[in-house]
Amino acid sequence: xxxxxxxxxxxxxxxxxxxxDMQRMVQRILRRAHxxxxxxxxxxxxxxxxxxMAMSVGMLSDCEYFDVELENHVDPDEMISRIxxxxxxxxxxVNALVTNQKMQSxxxxxxxxxxxxxxxxxxxxxxxxxxDAVKTILGEESIKYRKRNKKGRYNEKEIRPLxxxxxxxxxxxxxxxxxxxxxxxxxxxxxxxxxxxLDPEKxxxxxxxxxxxxxxxxxxxxxxxRI
Amino acid sequence: MKERxxxxxxxxxxxxxxxxxxxxxxxxxxNEGTIRFCMGFPDVYEVGMSHLGIKILYxxxxxxxxxxxxxxxxxxxxxxxxxxxNEIPLFSxxxxxxxxxxxxxxxxxxxxMSYTNILNMLDLAGVQIFAKDRDERSPLIIFGGPCAxxxxxxxEFADMVIIGEGEEVLSELMDLYSTHKNxxxxxxxxxxxxxxxxxxxxxxxxxxxxxxxxxxxFDAVEAEVPExxxxxxxxxxxxIYYPDNFVVPYxxxxxxxxxxxxxxxxxxxxxxxxAGMIYRPLREKSLETLKKDADALIExxxxxxxxxxxxxxxxxxxxxxxxxxxxxxxxxxRIAVGLPSLRIDSFSIQTAEKIQQVRKTGLTFAPExxxxxxxxxxxxxxxxxxxISSVSEAFDLxxxxxxxxxxxxxxxxxxxxxxxIAKLGYxxxxxxxxxxxxxxxxxxxxxVSTSSFVPKAFxxxxxxxxxxIEEITEKQRYLIxxxxxxxxxxxxxxxxxxxxEGVFARxxxxxxxxxxxxxxxxxxxxxxxxxxxYEKWLEAFKEEGIDPDFYTARERSVDELFPWDFIDMGVxxxxxxxxxxxxxxxxxxxxxxxxxxxxxxxxxxxGWKCHVYSKSxx
Numbered sequence: 001x002x003x004x005x006x007x008x009x010x011x012x013x014x015x016x017x018x019x020x021d022m023q024r025m026v027q028r029i030l031r032r033a034h035x036x037x038x039x040x041x042x043x044x045x046x047x048x049x050x051x052x053m054a055m056s057v058g059m060l061s062d063c064e065y066f067d068v069e070l071e072n073h074v075d076p077d078e079m080i081s082r083i084x085x086x087x088x089x090x091x092x093x094v095n096a097l098v099t100n101q102k103m104q105s106x107x108x109x110x111x112x113x114x115x116x117x118x119x120x121x122x123x124x125x126x127x128x129x130x131x132d133a134v135k136t137i138l139g140e141e142s143i144k145y146r147k148r149n150k151k152g153r154y155n156e157k158e159i160r161p162l163x164x165x166x167x168x169x170x171x172x173x174x175x176x177x178x179x180x181x182x183x184x185x186x187x188x189x190x191x192x193x194x195x196x197x198l199d200p201e202k203x204x205x206x207x208x209x210x211x212x213x214x215x216x217x218x219x220x221x222x223x224x225x226r227i
Numbered sequence: 228m229k230e231r232x233x234x235x236x237x238x239x240x241x242x243x244x245x246x247x248x249x250x251x252x253x254x255x256x257x258n259e260g261t262i263r264f265c266m267g268f269p270d271v272y273e274v275g276m277s278h279l280g281i282k283i284l285y286x287x288x289x290x291x292x293x294x295x296x297x298x299x300x301x302x303x304x305x306x307x308x309x310x311x312x313n314e315i316p317l318f319s320x321x322x323x324x325x326x327x328x329x330x331x332x333x334x335x336x337x338x339x340m341s342y343t344n345i346l347n348m349l350d351l352a353g354v355q356i357f358a359k360d361r362d363e364r365s366p367l368i369i370f371g372g373p374c375a376x377x378x379x380x381x382x383e384f385a386d387m388v389i390i391g392e393g394e395e396v397l398s399e400l401m402d403l404y405s406t407h408k409n410x411x412x413x414x415x416x417x418x419x420x421x422x423x424x425x426x427x428x429x430x431x432x433x434x435x436x437x438x439x440x441x442x443x444x445f446d447a448v449e450a451e452v453p454e455x456x457x458x459x460x461x462x463x464x465x466x467i468y469y470p471d472n473f474v475v476p477y478x479x480x481x482x483x484x485x486x487x488x489x490x491x492x493x494x495x496x497x498x499x500x501x502a503g504m505i506y507r508p509l510r511e512k513s514l515e516t517l518k519k520d521a522d523a524l525i526e527x528x529x530x531x532x533x534x535x536x537x538x539x540x541x542x543x544x545x546x547x548x549x550x551x552x553x554x555x556x557x558x559x560x561r562i563a564v565g566l567p568s569l570r571i572d573s574f575s576i577q578t579a580e581k582i583q584q585v586r587k588t589g590l591t592f593a594p595e596x597x598x599x600x601x602x603x604x605x606x607x608x609x610x611x612x613x614x615i616s617s618v619s620e621a622f623d624l625x626x627x628x629x630x631x632x633x634x635x636x637x638x639x640x641x642x643x644x645x646x647x648i649a650k651l652g653y654x655x656x657x658x659x660x661x662x663x664x665x666x667x668x669x670x671x672x673x674x675v676s677t678s679s680f681v682p683k684a685f686x687x688x689x690x691x692x693x694x695x696i697e698e699i700t701e702k703q704r705y706l707i708x709x710x711x712x713x714x715x716x717x718x719x720x721x722x723x724x725x726x727x728e729g730v731f732a733r734x735x736x737x738x739x740x741x742x743x744x745x746x747x748x749x750x751x752x753x754x755x756x757x758x759x760x761y762e763k764w765l766e767a768f769k770e771e772g773i774d775p776d777f778y779t780a781r782e783r784s785v786d787e788l789f790p791w792d793f794i795d796m797g798v799x800x801x802x803x804x805x806x807x808x809x810x811x812x813x814x815x816x817x818x819x820x821x822x823x824x825x826x827x828x829x830x831x832x833x834g835w836k837c838h839v840y841s842k843s844x845x
Binding site: 013014016017018020021024025027028029030031032039043044045047057058086087088089090208209210 | 233234236237242243246248249250475477478479526527528529530531560561585586587
């Protein structure tokens with residue numbers, strides 16, 4: 001049995017589709033590309049396809065991953081070129097790794113993501129305020145985030161350790177804000193939460209998910225299988 | 228436009244409804260000579276994109292170099308509100324061009340309850356709603372589809388209505404338009420178009436009414452336009468355009484699969500069924516054509532299922548050969564073959580068993596009525612024994628999910644016939660418990676679904692009175708009370724919606740003002756529970772001085788002139804009248820695939836004779 005690990009980009013043309021739609025889209029791309037997918041058994045067989053993480057509707061990404069099980073070996077370069085020929089605009093396969101060895105699952109490997117926001121200051125005099133807000137966060141030892149749980153009660157969560165780095169560049173009221181945050185099944189912090197802490201009253205800058213580009217990083221234990 | 232739109236998309240539900248750019252959607256360069264056609268479907272993207280006719284015409288028009296056909300669907304209300312707030316007009320999916328800038332805007336009429344959406348879409352596009360208000364700068368608004376066979380309720384909103392199948396007539400219209408485009412005059416174009424067979428230009432005709440509201444006369448008021456509009460149909464389906472690809476949506480649509488059209492027309496002759504009359508004659512595609520179509524669609528879409536789509540799919544002459552071919556070639560690739568509702572016989576169960584190797588789903592049967600007497604009235608040629616032995620065979624083979632479709636409110640129906648539906652539900656359930664097969668499914672679910680009969684134009688029941696809302700409600704209540712088993716799941720339709728559907732199905736031109744008034748009051752998406760507002764509709768009727776009961780509550784006399792009588796759809800009114808009489812006597816009419824029943828089609832058009840099949844061919 002072979003598994004292909006595929007690295008891909010999600011561009012503007014397809015940023016509005018949901019995670020479920022994304023899974024369906026990739027299945028159809030793979031079928032059009034004649035990739036020999038392995039199917040589950042049973043009354044309703046489906047391809048064995050696994051994504052690293054669900055993406056927010058609207059967000060772009062320079063680096064995402066999925067794994068797919070194959071019936072037989074396929075040359076990775078050949079696979080990438082076939083996928084890209086069968087893909088809609090906005091979906092680009094970058095790299096693939098095909099192996100018959102057991103790989104650690106994507107969900108267990110994923111640890112961090114990097115986000116870049118390109119936005120504009122609402123008021124050009126406010127650059128200092130935003131810079132201070134970034135410094136404040138990085139200077140804090142503890143940040144508690146209050147979140148409503150499914151039962152409607154508030155939970156408090158320590159999120160400072162999940163913020164690995166923030167990096168702000170302001171040029172002529174244009175903001176480029178880089179964030180490195182924990183991602184994955186163990187610890188996860190969404191970029192909009194950090195933005196909410198930086199600018200709780202939404203007076204400093206205007207943004208939406210389309211201004212956000214994500215890069216997913218697989219953890220260090222993945223060195224051997226890095227693609 | 229694109230930038231303004233991008234700002235709104237994060238705020239709406241399912242934004243991918245509005246972004247286009249799907250696999251196989253068409254991109255073209257546009258120049259001075261390009262004829263721009265916007266194909267509209269008056270419902271949301273998920274519904275519209277599931278419709279085969281739109282797919283065929285979209286691909287066919289784009290196959291022409293001189294035409295660029297784009298798509299537009301009804302925006303859901305959240306998007307509509309934002310568009311109105313931000314003054315964004317209705318736009319096409321492919322190029323985000325305002326719909327008002329197209330040469331043609333087409334709407335398909337699949338369902339009477341989508342009419343308000345058409346008015347709303349025209350309004351959102353900034354196009355004049357009434358045809359009489361349009362000028363040289365307005366796009367030409369064309370309607371087509373099954374409801375266009377009685378175009379009168381929406382006639383005042385249309386510049387042209389296409390009666391019949393669209394492929395050839397749309398091509399001819401495009402040819403004609405290309406000779407008019409550079410020196411375009413609305414009226415002279417419409418006059419020329421009206422001479423194409425199958426094109427109805429409502430403003431060239433006038434209706435006069437009797438004091439009792441019935442139609443007195445219907446005349447052409449423009450010189451050189453035909454008195455009768457003859458429908459169009461494609462004679463040879465093997466030599467007509469069929470798409471080799473479909474647009475593959477990102478979001479899940481209602482019918483999210485490839486659709487293979489096996490044939491057009493149906494010769495079973497069920498008396499309630501409008502499709503069975505208006506889509507005549509029967510024309511089958513050859514096995515070779517279908518193999519080629521199927522291969523191309525599977526290759527180009529990547530869909531995991533291909534559905535064999537026709538009015539009565541099991542009747543296709545080469546069905547065993549076709550399913551064998553598809554299974555042999557695609558089962559290994561886990562591409563499933565789907566069948567819509569099954570014919571009630573052993574052959575159908577065997578076929579379903581064969582093709583559901585890939586993915587096993589439920590079975591759907593349509594006995595349509597609960598007693599033999601009622602089934603004979605509607606000419607549904609099946610017996611209770613057929614149904615019981617079919618479900619029994621299905622249970623033996625391991626199915627546990629069976630859907631049964633019925634109608635209530637059929638002509639001459641009594642409570643005994645309604646009770647027959649409940650009884651049949653239980654008999655099916657009993658068969659499951661009697662099953663001793665090793666393959667017997669551990670789970671059982673019988674879904675009984677009733678729709679409320681709506682008499683339609685061009686059927687043997689076009690004369691009958693429709694059940695009132697109260698009568699239907701009583702029958703539904705009876706079925707709820709008498710099918711209390713947890714293993715039977717009963718579902719039914721809102722009788723108020725069926726009532727309004729009935730008004731427009733046999734309506735006339737007087738209804739245009741009611742539609743307009745209802746639209747002004749905010750009626751839209753009337754087919755959806757969330758938006759249907761019966762009170763607003765009643766207000767609209769009242770304000771316009773129209774009694775909706777006029778259209779539904781009276782038995783029409785045999786010699787009444789109908790608003791749709793100026794359309795010649797091939798089957799004669801005399802045949803329909805004869806069928807109506809036979810219905811009242813409970814007499815059956817045979818399957819005309821084998822023996823002609825003289826519906827009139829053989830005399831309809833020069834060069835056409837229906838093929839008579841011998842039973843050994845099946």
